[in-house]
Amino acid sequence: LEPLMLVHGVDATERDGKVVFRMRGGDVAEIDAGRLVEEGARALQTTRGQMEGAERRVRLRHVDAEADHEPGLALSAGSASADVIDVVAPLAMDRGQAQRVADELAEQMALQREQARFAMAADGVAIEAGDVVRLEGASWRVVEASDGKVIRFEAVRAGPERAPALTPASPMAPPAAASPVEPEAIVVDGPPLPGEEDDLRPLAFAFTEPWIGPVAFSAGADATDLTLRGQVKRPCAIGRLSSGLFPHVSGRWQEASVLVALPGIALSSRSENAVLNGANAALVETEAGWELLQYREAELVGEETYRLGWLLRGQQGSDSAMAAGAAADSLILFLTGAETRLNVADWERGLGLEWRAWRESPDGAAVWMATRSHEAAAQRMWSPSHLSAEWSAGELGLRWIRRARKGGDAWGPGEPPHEIPEAYRVRVLAGDEIRRVQDVSESRFVYSAAAQTVDFPDGGSAFVEVAQLGPDGEPGVWARIDVEIPA
Secondary structure (H helix, E strand, O other): OHHHHHHHOEEEEEEOOEEEEEEOOOOEEEOOHHHEOOOOOOOEEEEEOOOOOOOEEEEEEEEEOOOOOEEEEEEOOOOOOOEEEEEEEEEEEOHHHHHHHHHHHHHHHHHOOEEEEEEEOHHHHHOOOOOEEEEOOEEEEEEEEEOOOOEEEEEEEOOOOOOOOOOOOEEOOOOOOOOOOOOEEEEEOOOOOOOOOOOOOOEEEEEOOOOOOOEEEEEEOOOOOOEEEEEEOOOOEEEEEOOOEOOOOOOOEEOOOEEEEOOOOOOOOOOHHHHHOOOOEEEEEEOOEEEEEEEEEEEEEEOOEEEEEEEEEEEOOOHHHHHHOEOOOOEEEEOOOOOEEOOOOHHHOOOEEEEEEEOOOOOOOEEEEEEEEOOOHHHOOOOOEEEEEEEEOOEEEEEEEOOOOOOOOOOOOOOOOOOOOOOEEEEEEEOOEEEEEEEEOOOEEEEOHHHHHHHOOOOEEEEEEEEEEOOOOOEOOOEEEEEEEOO
């Protein structure tokens, strides 16, 4: 009802058990401040709440009368960093009306942050909830009136009087119930999430519009041995890149932006400190796995289309996936808390499991099925950093710096604690051919002249790669450097 009244510029109040409609902001009652009653406090008490991060924009979904009654979208004016509030109005409006309603709703939200309390003697009985009064030059809309020895009022700031709408919007009947749409279901074996580095279980995402209830995920050795592994109980934020993501570097802000098509879910911008503390995270599918990125700015630039700006790429050790880049139409999954972890036992890692997703229960038909193994990618050790090589007396000395998969963000002195005993694997390649593999327990390695003669008797170009060994003894992500071996 609120969007409908805003279209027509009217307000509804109760009078003698009936709902009375009148122009919003009209019939303002002037009250002399001397008529207010003091009760151990100022006669007029005003407060303003939600001072920090209180800016709001309204995204209004309506029926577009200028587009053959297709779904329409109007976004109120405001900063791109403001939080976006979704409002659905089953009304046929032209785009001008829809824009005015969206702006009005945003203005009402802003006005309601400023509140007032005052009391009057018996002569205030004529003022009721819904009335607009003017006190000390400011207009207030009464939202609550209580009787007692005195009559107490609570009010919010009132906007200006509205002019009547000459071209009314017409209410629409609710759409007929549509046949259920099969949800999109995705299982992700991705990088560790901040603060959840020890949780190696896969993540499940599901989305459909309209949302029709929980989506259950089951897995087993085959179709006759399925067990429930988890449920997604509310719609997740599943989108696709409208433009490609090119390789960048991790740990630095990327000023370039990317366009994302995202149905049904609202995104908002966050402050730099909030993003650095883990806010606004998303997983992007690449040919080398899932990249975890973060963004500071989310601007709605079209219907269900956002521009994400000020990106942090290759987060949580996903820099190898970031280096592969992501083409347009790649999946992007936003971490909103609607996603859920799926239970996979330690002994099931690496096994090819049959996966199913069910719209309601395993009694119906599966909406998604796949055969895949869970490798616990979140456990892989991160690639060493600052890999360098230096020649001395015919020997090649390599050094690097360990990266901590968890516990590496402390600002205190000293190195991050070791998650497992320190060990690395070094390998030397000629093209794709591995010439030498050696494990070391320190962050350095000497490639002796004798070893070079064995591996490259005629010299040539070589790749030297280093990876930290994980708790299972397997190497994590490799760091690589190019060297030229002399003859």
